[in-house]
Amino acid sequence: MKAVRWNAAITCKETRTLERPFADCSEFRRSRVRVTTTMAPVKVTGAVFAAFSIAILSYLLCNSRSRKTHKPISKKKPRRGLIEAIGNTPLIRINSLSEATGCEILGKAEFLNPGGSVKDRVAVKIIEEALESGQLAPGGVVTEGSAGSTAISLATVAPAYGCKCHVVIPDDVAIEKSQILEALGATVERVRPVSITHKDHYVNVARRRALEANELASKHGKYIGMDADGLVQANGHIPEEEKKNSVFSSNCKGGFFADQFENLANFRAHYEGTGPEIWEQTGGDLHAFVAAAGTGGTLAGVSRSLQEKSPNIKCFLIDPPGSGLFNKITRGVMYTREEAEGRRLKNPFDTITEGIGINRLTQNFLMAELDGAFRGTDMEAVEMSRYLLKNDGLFVGSSSAMNCVGAVRVAQSIGPGHTIVTILCDSGMRHLSKFYDSQYLSQHGLTPTATGLEFLGISSFNSLMSEHY
Numbered sequence: 001m002k003a004v005r006w007n008a009a010i011t012c013k014e015t016r017t018l019e020r021p022f023a024d025c026s027e028f029r030r031s032r033v034r035v036t037t038t039m040a041p042v043k044v045t046g047a048v049f050a051a052f053s054i055a056i057l058s059y060l061l062c063n064s065r066s067r068k069t070h071k072p073i074s075k076k077k078p079r080r081g082l083i084e085a086i087g088n089t090p091l092i093r094i095n096s097l098s099e100a101t102g103c104e105i106l107g108k109a110e111f112l113n114p115g116g117s118v119k120d121r122v123a124v125k126i127i128e129e130a131l132e133s134g135q136l137a138p139g140g141v142v143t144e145g146s147a148g149s150t151a152i153s154l155a156t157v158a159p160a161y162g163c164k165c166h167v168v169i170p171d172d173v174a175i176e177k178s179q180i181l182e183a184l185g186a187t188v189e190r191v192r193p194v195s196i197t198h199k200d201h202y203v204n205v206a207r208r209r210a211l212e213a214n215e216l217a218s219k220h221g222k223y224i225g226m227d228a229d230g231l232v233q234a235n236g237h238i239p240e241e242e243k244k245n246s247v248f249s250s251n252c253k254g255g256f257f258a259d260q261f262e263n264l265a266n267f268r269a270h271y272e273g274t275g276p277e278i279w280e281q282t283g284g285d286l287h288a289f290v291a292a293a294g295t296g297g298t299l300a301g302v303s304r305s306l307q308e309k310s311p312n313i314k315c316f317l318i319d320p321p322g323s324g325l326f327n328k329i330t331r332g333v334m335y336t337r338e339e340a341e342g343r344r345l346k347n348p349f350d351t352i353t354e355g356i357g358i359n360r361l362t363q364n365f366l367m368a369e370l371d372g373a374f375r376g377t378d379m380e381a382v383e384m385s386r387y388l389l390k391n392d393g394l395f396v397g398s399s400s401a402m403n404c405v406g407a408v409r410v411a412q413s414i415g416p417g418h419t420i421v422t423i424l425c426d427s428g429m430r431h432l433s434k435f436y437d438s439q440y441l442s443q444h445g446l447t448p449t450a451t452g453l454e455f456l457g458i459s460s461f462n463s464l465m466s467e468h469y
Helices: 025-030 042-067 095-101 119-131 151-160 175-183 204-221 228-235 241-246 263-284 299-308 325-331 380-392 400-415 438-445 461-468
Strands: 011-017 031-038 091-093 104-108 141-145 164-170 187-191 255-258 288-291 316-320 372-375 419-424
Touching: 011 119, 011 141, 025 299, 031 204, 042 325, 091 438, 095 104, 095 151, 095 400, 119 141, 119 151, 119 187, 141 400, 164 175, 164 204, 187 204, 204 255, 241 461, 255 325, 255 372, 255 400, 263 299, 263 419, 288 299, 299 316, 299 400, 325 372, 372 400, 380 438
Parallel strands: 104 419, 141 164, 141 255, 164 187, 288 316, 288 419, 316 372
Antiparallel strands: 011 031, 091 104
């Protein structure tokens, strides 16, 4: 590098190493310039002072730029324990569906609850109300018949209240759900799928288990939370064989049947929580809500809450194959014309979706305020799940995928320019062995092939717009 001769009247000659200012601090620290100077007769301290001043200025400028890239840390209070972490989930814009339909399609991210699903809200409400009413004893066991998510939520929440959990599930439910339950400390009982009218339907077995726990607690002088006489009148007696082979220990403190289908604590969890949250998060600027129904609690609680705030908000059901709710809403009966003629399917729930669809009216569902219903298919749910994963990075379960099918159906019905909300119930992590298993899908003719939303009749945003203008 050329020597730099300073224009100064100096007689002494010396070689000095000076540091040169750089815009970037890292470069400043690494780089040094060899400068040969012929100095005039002035004090050397003046040059050193100038170099030092420039170095400080460079450092301050660099540090200022660095600070601008970091946002201040928000000081939010920590939530006290697991229970306070449930609810207040984010409402997210599903970009791909919004852009394809011309509507704002928003999903309530319930899969972000600690237990991984919307059922966390229900579990908390059921247990809290049971403890407050005395139906559940402290340290008692909560029993439930569940296809998975409610059971997982109960098993997650129960220990926070000092309670235990016993779950009865159909043996055709994805194996990972029972594995999660056992890992959470719940006892799991798998039974074959039968009609709800059969005594060995998983819900009826769970009901009997609560009665069994109460009789055992009574026998050993333990506290009984639930009225055993009431259970006997409602559900019949416990078979002698089941009494001899009790699943509970002698120190059992009684049982409580959660009864998610008929217990209106389910409805209240969404009427008091999920619905008001959606209203607040949208600022009241929404036009429609859509969801599938199993127990009916989510659909009923949210629909009634929103329509009480604004009667103009339309609420819809999306129903999977085998369920009778679509027929009930659109035709007033729970069966089709073919089924009325005696050709009802042997297994009406032959569907890949889990936790949604039913052929009876629950107390929770009867609380719903609905404006219409849509029918979804297994193929649409599978295709939708892959579409969301590819375009939005959303890894959702079967019921969430069906809800998004419903959101698009509503958008097609009411047209562009509206805001539509649905529920993202759980993630795909609990659906790996069936819904996300390529071999299983292939065996059932459900291999996804779509590249866009053509499986719902949408080729582009413009095509949907042209349908309405």
